[in-house]
Amino acid sequence: MTRSRARSLDGLVLAPVADQEPGQVGTRTRFAYHEEDGRIWAEYEGGDVVRGRLVGTRAGDRLDFRYVQLRSDGTTSSGHCVSTVSELPDGRLRLDETWRWESQEGSGTSVVEEVVAPAVPW
Incomplete structure (x- = not known):
């Protein structure tokens, strides 16, 4: 892996690579990210999460945010x-x-990665 060189998250969809404990995000959860002038926010849902939101800041390759979700x-x-x-x-x-x-x-670690839409076969 390499540093992202501050590539924008705006418009990207990300998903966890592994399931967490029940009631948390999992591989069926999708995060729709937005970014503007060092501010980030996202909507997410899927799996045990009916609706979630996160909001925070970005400085270089570091995000710092708070999240809230309805299970x-x-x-x-x-x-x-x-x-x-x-x-x-x-x-x-x-x-x-x-x-x-x-x-x-509770606390922990997780990994989410960008989801790329499959190519249209025609």
Whole structure:
């Protein structure tokens, strides 16, 4: 992997590479990112997450944001995450994340990578 050289996240869709514990994001979760002038935000849903939002800042290849989500069981949760942006050999972006819940106990790491739409066969 290489540094991303500040390639924008705007308009990208990212997905986790592995499932987390039940009630958290997983491989069926999709994040739709936006970026403007050092500000980032995203909407996400899928798997156990009915609806989620994140908002924060970007300085170079470092993201710092807070997130809140509604789970399929009707509960909500929120937390803080710091991510490092890098570029995969195939040009897609990857985020290596370190997160901590603020609404409950727990912390961890995760990886999300850019999802590329399949090519149209014609």
